[in-house]
Amino acid sequence: MNELHLHLKVCEGCGRLWLRNIGTSGVYCQRCNTNLAQFPARRRRTGRPHKISQVCGQKKQVLENCGGEL
Numbered sequence: 001m002n003e004l005h006l007h008l009k010v011c012e013g014c015g016r017l018w019l020r021n022i023g024t025s026g027v028y029c030q031r032c033n034t035n036l037a038q039f040p041a042r043r044r045r046t047g048r049p050h051k052i053s054q055v056c057g058q059k060k061q062v063l064e065n066c067g068g069e070l
């Protein structure tokens with residue numbers, strides 16, 4: 001009698017639920033694994049998104065213009 005041993009996991013790449021075979025490792029769903037295999041260096045480059053750095057730069061500029069009175 002064959003039994004399927006599956007764990008319900010939340011993908012750390014896209015946040016979707018996926019089923020992982022017990023005995024295997026991995027935190028990404030099959031789609032994310034495929035994407036990561038195609039673009040292995042993609043995650044490292046996007047470690048610091050441009051949008052956040054732009055927002056931080058604007059806030060810093062505002063603080064400097066106000067003379068730190070905030």
Ligand SMILES: [Zn+2]
Pocket residue numbers: 011012013014015016028029030031032033
């Ligand atoms: Zn995923």
